[in-house]
Amino acid sequence: MAPAVVLALTMSACSTMGQDSADDEPASKRVVLVTHDSFVLPKKLEKQFEQESGYQLVVRASGDAGALTNKLVLTKDDPLGDVTFGIDNTFASRAIDEGVLAPYDATLPAGAEEYALPGDDDHDLTPIDNASVCVNVDDTWFTDHDLAPPTTLDDLVKPDYKDLFVTPGATTSSPGMAFLLSTIAAYGDDGWQDYWTRLMANGAKLDAGWSDAYEVDFTQGGGKGDRPIVLSYDSSPAFTVSGGRSSTSALLDTCFRQVEYAGVLAGAENPKGAEALVDFLLTPEVQAALPESMYVFPVDSSVELPQEWAEFAKKPTDPWQVDPADITAHRDEWLREWSDVTSR
């Protein structure tokens, strides 16, 4: 291995990338946060955490929630960091079952208890934010076409809405998976396949990811597509506001709620720092910053939402739910069946 060391030294010496000063800090003085690539917090808040806690914050962000969870599972013997954020309720029970996390019973803010992971009695995961995946409609389009927009999952298979719906696929997109879970919750283990058959027969279009569906095919997306019904989020109407009103609305009877959690990693070098970061994510400052930086609702019901959110982003009161343990147990089977049904 001597050549490897020489090589590493040479490469470092010649590299324009330079050295990372944070890596030189002793492990007890820094907290390494392992998260997905949608994680964003204002720099100001990160600075605030470092000042208040005395730890240096190192963020390692890559992949989506699924990749994050599976990475943590694969590296559980030698964890990538101290604390994680971004495991959601569709992957949570896999992470817990694999023993990736260490218990930490954080003090939850008002209203957060509602989002706690069912069955997580050890407090491995702490809820931080939530966002519901809902069918969205372009109200302008429906007004122009003199057609009443759909309101329920059942509506989507009616001939009136033939060729109008676009959704990202369940195998390739996390909101797509959430929508599949909605239909599984709504139609049951034996009924959802039939629903999807009818949905596809009614001209539903499948895209790879959320951006393909929303930005290209949706009539209110960046690319001005031609489908006025799209799968997106409950917060999406807040982003289509113009002249004091939103041109889209979310169908609150079609939603599946995704909750994102933080947790201390088992075997963390700095468990104290990890716990400090979980607490920090629950502070009112961070909770209030979540909508604008990560497009999600805070779990703290007491923080004030940005004005457009308060006005246009309505949360579902009674979203569809599937037990996280069920999701982990059946994910493979459901996705396979879904692929079969949709590619027929």
Next chain:
Amino acid sequence: MRRALALAALAAVPLTVLGLFFVLPVSGMISEGFWVDGTFDPGAVLEVLARPRVHRVVWFTLWSSLLGTAFAVLLGLPTAHLLYRRRFRGRRLLRALLVVPFVLPTVVVGVAFRELIGEAGPLGFLGFDGSAGAIIAGLVFFNVAVVVRAVGASWESLDPRPAQAAAALGAGPVHVFRTVTLPTLRPAIISAASVVFLFCATAFGVVLTLGGLRYSSVETEIYLLTTNLLDLQAAAALSIVQLLAITALLVVAGRLRAVPDAGVVRTTQRMPRPSPGDWPGLLSTGLVLVLVGAPLLALVVGSLRVRDSWSLGNYRALSGHGSHDALLVPATDALVTSLRTAVDATWMSLSLGVLVAIVVTRRSHSRAERRTRGALDGLFMLPLGVSAVTLGFGFLITLDKPPVDFRDSLLLVPIAQALVALPLVVRTLVPVLGGIEDRQRQAAASLGAGPLRVFLTVDLPAMWKPLLAAAGFAFAVSLGEFGATSFLARDDHPTMPIVIFRLIGHPGAMNYGMALAASVVLAATTALVMLVVERLRVPSVGAL
């Protein structure tokens, strides 16, 4: 014995890098599939191979990649002829422009493509959206530049006299091409085609975005199995299929590349201006320009629209933090990170590539030596054909302990990119180095030149142009690399493609526009770098 030692010494550095950053992680990842709960269980992996879905996936990957490669070569050859053997204003610009698709993140290109061919787009009537045809068009879009550049670099310095001799013997242009030019270009064409095939076979975004989920390739399947289902047995099975397929491809390509006499005279010459007889080149260049230009134009137009009116707002926003703080760093910082990473990846892949090219092209003195060199040649192509997901996850689980504790190193990104670029560098250099007559080296040696001096005076001048072409390639690969980078990039240092991906993945009209604007900036930067590289092509240095 001394030859063997010299060979080993030269090969040591690239082999160590490959072993450390490719063989180790990939085999680590594959063995995760074979060892279930601590016991060796190959049965589960083999069972996967019997699944009908796996057959379908492998079959689709095979035929779509073959078609993509065939079209890229068919369009690329006449285009290379026009752009490298004809002289006209703007040809450098065209050459630079063609490389642009190569660096654009597939998410954005997918969006741009679909704005054209989607149901509501200007080409929507073709019904192309979500079809295999769209996937293949996307593959050609990304890869035609590989054929044009790799073959063009070889074609440009080709001695025109054998072709003239053939013409003077009564051979028409087609016959001359078939009997004289093609055999000489064959190593370069086969090289380019095999690289393109590997790119096609491991394409990820194109298949997902343009295929509308109806098609799965081996690569998308590995992604699904690894990141979503954590079905490591199945992922290992498919990774092994990939490795076997690449090996088969490399053996076939190695056979096809071999020509009876590789000694090709290289010259520099004044190229004639295009004439009506160049219609195949003009036609294919036109087609390629439309194929490459239309989505790019859609990108540019989209980036200049803010709330239904023309504006530079998207570009101004790039220096800030996004409309809703979607960016942790301004896109301008990401561009700097991208460029610095690309510089690193370029010098790494060039140094490794030159060593590999020297090792594999030196005349062998025995059959065993020739075999060894041939195997080495193929070995360095492997990173192209293996899933970025497998590699990315493999990094995390194998490079975590001293002395190979690279998991958190900032160098991991440029190294991973250099490995992806390495095959392109090697494939660009080998045909040229292989074409240098050994007697020239012997002549230099007999005049008292040591091995280094021989290299500097004989090999380097001949290699100069291809070396620049390879540098351009490596730079472009690095600028555009998304797969491995997305697994390795650290949040405080995202590259441009990562930033673009993040922008387009979040709602908000401004973010969409900024993603397009950032893509245009990335594209323009690439084109600029390529133009500079073109300028560096000093003809007198390239003369042999």
Next chain:
Amino acid sequence: MTLTLDHVGVAYDGEPAVVDASLELTDGQVLAVLGPSGSGKSTLLRAVAGLEPTTGGRISWDGSDLAGVPTHKRGFALMFQDGQLFNHLTVARNVGYALRIRRTPHAAERVRELLALVGLEGYGDRLPATLSGGERQRVALARSLAVRPRLLLLDEPLSALDAGLRERLAADLRTILREAGTTALMVTHDHDEAFAVADRLAVMRAGRIVQQGEIAEVWRAPVDPETALFLGYARVLDGPAGSTLLAAAGLPEADAVAVRRSALTLDDAGPLHGVVRSGRATPEQVRLVVDVDGIGELDAVARLDAHAAPGERVTLGVDRSRLAPIPEGC
């Protein structure tokens, strides 16, 4: 069956390479275009082959203009200085290249014949890389002759070879061209090569054809001093020295006179006198440099048994056939 060049011009990026060239070459003749390197002779050849576009004038075959006729339709064969064999093809496939294009029947038989013609029987299966320089040129020649081109264009066909081989191959080339009855246009910078192969000669300098005609005629009467020197004359004398020499040879007065090395011989009955400066024996004669009275230093030859030590005073005769008076106005 005549190749006619009528005031042909060729330019590279506005720089004229061939200016106002007119030539005629009739059936069965071999014309050598002789000129120093850079004189534009190869460019002229390439223009005839259709490899360079002309900027003016007309190249025609039997009266029909060749402009617009692509190289491969001209029915000419071009043989390059270094042969330009196709390295990836065997000797036989190289020679049979044009035969295959025309789908000639019994091509294999014809290839054997051609290889015999150039003295390379049995070489058919070898690769060009295994041949010597002379063998490669023979293969190139056989390849060019395969389909009996109406005109063979030879670009310095022998200059890449060593002297002995060149001489032998030049003689072979002439014989082969004669036997095949081939009309040929050859460019060369070597006057010996031109004399050995060609019937007619055109001398080119700085892009212009300065003289052309029967080979002996051109040789006898070079049009100007440079041409004379290029054709192998040892010296050109003008002024009083020239007049003295012409008078001694009994020739009429001229502006200048070109002198071959062998024009003066040791001859007691001769009209000139001088002092030997140096002498060097060759296998056939002794070559002298003599300081001739009223002229200055000149070359002379003597029989091997002649006594002509440096410093000795000698009498010299003049062979007028080895002098070439150069007319005025040049």
